[in-house]
Amino acid sequence: MTDLPTALPHDLSTGHGERTEIPGNYRRIADQWSAGVMHTSRYPDTVVGDPVDWTLDAHDGSWLFRLHNMEYLFSIYRSLDESGEERYRELAQRLIESWIAAHPEVVHDTPPWMRHTTAMRAQALAFAAGIIPASEAYVAALHQHGAYLADPANYSGAWNHGFDESLALLAVGATVSHQPWIDLAVQRATEAITAMCDLQGATNEQASVYHYYVWKQFGQFEDELDRCGIPHPPVLRRRRAIVDFLVHASRPDGMLLAIGDSLDTRTPPIPGTPLEYVTSRGATGEPPARRIQVFDRGWAFARSGWGTERPFAEESVLALRFGPGRAVHGHSDHTSFHYYTGGREVIGDAGFSGYANPERRAYELGEYGHGQVLVAGAGPYRPLTETRMVRRIETPQWEQFVLADAPYRGVARERTVTFLHDPECVLVHDTIRVGAAGAVVRQLLHAGPSLEVADRTGNESIRLRDGRGELEIRQLLPVGNIDVSRGQRGLTTTGWAGAGLGRTVPSAVLTSRSAPQDGRCDYLTLISPTAEVAVEVAPHEVCLGAHAIPLFTALPEGTHA
Template sequence: MKCSIWGVAGLVVGTALAMPAMASGQPANGPGIRIAADVPEPEDAQFVPEASNVVPATAKGATDIRRNPAAKAAAGTYVCPGFSTIDDAVPLTAVLDDTFIWGTFPPYKVGDGNGNINWKLNPYDNPSWYMWFHSLRWIGQSVTAAAQGDAAAMARMTAIARDWVTDNPYSWKADLGAWESTMHRTNVLICVRQAVLANRAVETLPAEYAWLDKALVDHGTFLTNNWSGAWNHGTDESIALFGVGCTLNREDFLQLAQQRFATGITTSIDPQGGTNEQSTGYAQFNYSLWGRAVDAMVNCGTDPGTTINQRRVLLAKFVAHATTPKGTLQQIGDTDTVKTYNIAGTPLEYVATAGQSGTPPAERVGLYTTAGFAFGRSGWGTTTPFAGESAYSLRFGPRRMVHGHSDHDGLTYQARGRDILIDPGYPGYKNSPWRTWAKGPLAHSSMTVPQSADPMQATKLERYTLRDQADFYELKDSPGVGVNRTRAVLVVRKPDLIVTLDRATATKSQQFQTLWHLPSDQNVVIESRSVAVARKAGENTRTVILQVPYKQAIPAGATLVRKGLTRPIQGWHYPTPDLRYQAPTVVEARIGTSASILSFLIPLRANAKIGYTTRQSGTTYVVDLTVDGLKTSIGVTGGGSLVRLA
């Protein structure tokens, strides 16, 4: 527990340290405990200061989850869920030295060397560092060692856990990091309890550890009174609450967790398989998280029914569609550049192995009209190598929520074995101008109105047509007060290219900017007011961004490039929250009360030629285009549709 020594001047604690070497305490000779395989989680804190952090359930809940009296008597086992790789960076020597290590930050000594921890420390002013500190997951290696008979690990594990309990009495809701980490810490305390039983080779918790059961009851009560609702946090909380009920034989906790599983699943994963979190990374995480919920229920006498697994099957297909030809997720919403998990027996196996094993989805395009995603590709690698296919994503749908960004109308695109259009990612959850930019409309490849405040409005998919050689979408919304926007998108194959027609009207003069966010390895040359060319030095691929006049002349200065700007922020990419690179953004600009911007985004060989002519055919405006010897004709109909004519 924390003692008055914390007030003594000159005590050397709370200092950055060099990385301790890997080591172990006494030889491991105990029985150990079962620890579930890690479910890789998004690494950053998710709660927003001074926000409710609750996502209400909006769909009718599942009705097929119920306690199983026949299994109940034989059950009662809640497997230690592990420490989600947080403990991987914290060797036992560090735990024994009261040193916390997380992320790219230097190791930090957070205690006095005897398990007396200063839980108010946040030396790097980082909410994620602080949240994982309070999660206790960083003591995972001491839990594993204690369960195997290591006396030093046992002493330090229980000292740190008890110190947290003593220094953070119920209710700890006023401390955002302690609150958000409750579900994680609950599971660690359950693992600590199991390690104590294994270390002592007993089945009943010894009296001197009664504080552990009281702490679990307090955590169960906190979770009862504070549920985050129908998103990953609420699911994680329900699993932890279920774990306390299973561990302590508390039927009230079990029943409430079961009800919350039923309430949350149908909103978290919709009937099409889309995620309400508006993030491909969290979609992937939710697949594994709901699998853990099923396992917990089965192991402790609850029939999980069929709804959860049915929705997981649909979600696996969603994630497969969201996978690029490089085997990574389309970086949408709060998502890192991350590989797709290989889940045997699902479409994820196919995309994670680049088609070497498994079965792909039957559809070439995954269209999720409820959640607001379109994922398309030229194929699944059956006639062309998987990595050589082209692929795209397009966003629309409900207003921004949970882990979503103001990315409506936004595109990502891969072709010729590389990224062509990117989403700039996200810088974590610390409130900052960088976070504001990454979530806002200026960080996405769409038409923007930078002088208008972001209303975070819904975007309607007005119509679409999916054909073998071209996919068409039309989207409508209002990106600012008095502004109406329509985007038509045509994704063409053979040759691979994207055509967009952005039209907008406003009640007062505005800046209109169609933005194209390009990878950080690209250099951009502005060749004219209507042409920009992007290329990585030495690579045999270039991307031509071409404006073609349509119902509006292209003015001087209509094509610009922005890279690495800080005032205002523009031209950056976050592959992960702790990595930021300068990345060019091509800006197609207009000023006035209306705009009409017809754009062609064309990836092709470095020395290949492009040519085009235009003509009128009845009410259709036709662009006859030649790309590296391949000819195609694109029509803009009188009603604003984009069609491939040849």
């Protein structure tokens, strides 16, 4: 343990660990706990008893995390603050004393003492100072949590869990006025910010919604430093840059693009920033300066506009993944893209449905859950491989991005994605070079959940349809065959997309198979949400309407038309 105080002072500093973001239904949460019932999102109301049965294992690990992290205490604190009713103070005291009595010692690797669980509970316990009596047991529990968090063996490092641990250590250290813990927490958090967030505002979490979570964490760090009278480290300025990422990761319908471990989340309204314009859908504020933005950590965004020449809701956006190998909350999604147009996502991936189902979780994390080209017979897929952006072209009419990597040993993969505005379409050129004999190449495309197959023309064209219109996916080069899976019975993975914790919905997956010729395989795929686009293919370019789109890698002899 690190610098454990020898005395237990009862003169506690108050207000540390404060959470400003409380669930909108906080009064219901508090009142349910008064009745011995735990109410939390995504789970049915659960009778936990009064006194609480802390050994209860009612649902799954995520529910146990919520039971023992005690974040619901903040709903009780808010109810007390707004109503002044002493029953809420008594409820908070009863829950805290009950939990402490049931957990006198740290038992590592059990649900109550997982690192992230302990960190979040420590913040809730720290904020209770001044609300409940500073009993011997309560003060001892604060020191117990501080010692746990200060122990290097219990620090998760530079990502959101580790940052919550630093926030908790800072809150507990400030509450009990233990300077070594305060210093350690500030040091860890400052070093973590450098690793977690680059100068462009892209985090290391690899999931779009977690950028917002990290932005909130950094803000909580700022507030706690202010309460402690500690100057902000210069690296905290990177928090402002996260806003730019959130701007470009937004959809025209007011939601964030759900990439990686991301549930559907509204784009946060942050007044006085470009997000004010985005979240008001152009009603207030100024439009962002750039229509296209590339973040070096592996995100490229391009959109048709910001609602200045047509209604904001009618704009389209393309998001492309590349960069470092999979980490934290990222998926094996390199070279895959999300395409939002016509008020819905038309190309996406398998989504995210939580951590409880191992089979489903493996699929959503893995390569088959994303729109990319895969090779069977060339050894295992390597999710830690870096994907490079080797070319980027911007014109007023179209944008082009070229990515390259080697996700299998002996395989070179290249993808060129072009986003054309008029007529709107996406052109994808995949070139795969394979050394292994007998390898089979698959191009996967995940259609948005609203789309159902309307008709198809052999292995050349598939037309999908929903209430907002049609989407055509055309293979401009011959492929061996195209399989379509959507919501098939007996399958729990392919053909389904995550739609919230524990939920999936039918979603079409198109799999185009080909065999390499002379060690090379090419796909030239046109994705069009508009009327049929006139196409002419040549070795070095593809003419789409009046636009000549260059091909980064020329097509093999005999494959062009």
